[in-house]
Structure formats: C-alpha cells, structure tokens
Amino acid sequence: MRALVLAAFVFVTGCGFFTVYRDTDVPISSKAVFDVEQYMGLWYEVARFPVxxxxxxxxxxAEYALRDDGTVSVLNICRDxxxxxxxxxxxxxxVVGPGRLKVRFGSVPFVAGDYWVLWTDEDYQTAVVGSPNGRSGWILNRTPQIRADRLQAxxxxxxxNGYDVSQLKETAQ
Known part of the structure; x- marks a missing residue:
C-alpha cells in the first residue's frame, strides 16, 4: 500500500526524477469541445510513456464516473x-477547462495533477491524454485492442503536441 501512495504522490507532484517526454517549448492544447459525460466509463490503456x-x-x-457534485471519480487498476x-x-x-482536469488521489492530500484530454475521436472510443509538463501521456481505448488507424491518429x-513518440510503449492487454 505504501508503494501505491508513493506512486500517487509522484504522479500528482511530477517529481523531478520523471523523464520529460515532450518538448515543452511546443504549445500543448487540450480538446476544445470536450463532453465530460461522453468521456465517462471504462477505458483500456493501450500505450503509455513509462512512469x-x-x-x-x-x-x-481507468474508469471514470460523474459524481453528483460535478466532480469525476477516478479508479485506476494495474494488473500483473x-x-x-x-x-x-x-x-x-x-474539470477546470475544456478537456482539462485536475486529478487528486485521497492518499495524497493537497496535491493535484494536470490531466489533459488532448484528443478523442468523434464517438469517444479512443483518447489521448497528456500533461503540460510532458512527464506523462497515455493512449486509451474503449476496448483492449485498438484499430491501427486510431493508434496512428x-x-x-x-x-x-511535442511528444517524442519513439519513447511510447504499448501496454499488453
């Protein structure tokens, strides 16, 4: 459990020992027209930058659900x-702006991490998520397998958005 608490702390604080995967001089943009309700539900991680x-x-x-108070519940599960x-x-x-979320984990009080939805396809079946500091990024899909054209998009x-995709690693599902 301590490792998981440390992991959450590291995620939300962006500690200095993280590799930066994007050129932070390149402007980054979140999805301008973002429908938080369509984003809710279960997502499979198909690729990530190593963290x-x-x-x-x-x-x-990763599973997201809209709560009565307008915030979003977040549940991330890792398997061996x-x-x-x-x-x-x-x-x-x-939600702090179009496609921009601040994520907080209960085990790490007073700290929030930037979670920007950079893109989704029209039907919210594939998503790209990143952070302005470039220390994290994910490709998510509604199913464990992703079509080649969606992965390329x-x-x-x-x-x-300035990421070095040569460092992107596919996630075994």
Whole structure:
C-alpha cells in the first residue's frame, strides 16, 4: 500500500526524477469541445510513456464516473502479467477547462495533477491524454485492442503536441 501512495504522490507532484517526454517549448492544447459525460466509463490503456508508478503494469484500466457534485471519480487498476490485479488507486478529478482536469488521489492530500484530454475521436472510443509538463501521456481505448488507424491518429496527436513518440510503449492487454 505504501508503494501505491508513493506512486500517487509522484504522479500528482511530477517529481523531478520523471523523464520529460515532450518538448515543452511546443504549445500543448487540450480538446476544445470536450463532453465530460461522453468521456465517462471504462477505458483500456493501450500505450503509455513509462512512469515509475506503472512499472510492471499490464492490463491497465481507468474508469471514470460523474459524481453528483460535478466532480469525476477516478479508479485506476494495474494488473500483473498473470492478469491478477496488483494495484488500484482511486481519486477524484475536477474539470477546470475544456478537456482539462485536475486529478487528486485521497492518499495524497493537497496535491493535484494536470490531466489533459488532448484528443478523442468523434464517438469517444479512443483518447489521448497528456500533461503540460510532458512527464506523462497515455493512449486509451474503449476496448483492449485498438484499430491501427486510431493508434496512428493518437500517435500523430502526441507528436503535434511535442511528444517524442519513439519513447511510447504499448501496454499488453
């Protein structure tokens, strides 16, 4: 449990030992027309930039649900190579602008991390998420497998936002 608390702290604070995966001189933009309700539900991580708190994780999922107070509940689950749940962390997110959320995990008080939805397809089946500091980024999909054209579109969005996609790692589902 301590490792998970540390992982959440590292995520939301963006500690200095993180690798920066994007050229922060390149402007980054979130999805201008963002429908938070369409974004809710279960997402499968199909690719990510390596971050310490996800080391060894496969079969990663993220689930979002709109709460009565307008915030979003967040549940991230990591599995081991055998498919067993190895870690979970829950928190909340607040929409602070179009496609821009501040994520907080209960185990790490007083700290929030930037979670920007950079792009979704029209039907919210594929999403690209990143952070302005460039220390994290994910490609998410509603199903464990992603079509090649959607994966390429997601990679193109990351490149447009200054990310070095050569460092992007596919996530085994």
């Amino acid at each position: 310490p708190f996800q080391r060894g994780c496969v079969g990663v999922t 190579p055998d498919g067993n749940e190895s870690a979970r962390i829950s928190g909340t997110a607040e 997601a990679r193109d969005i990351l490149t447009f």
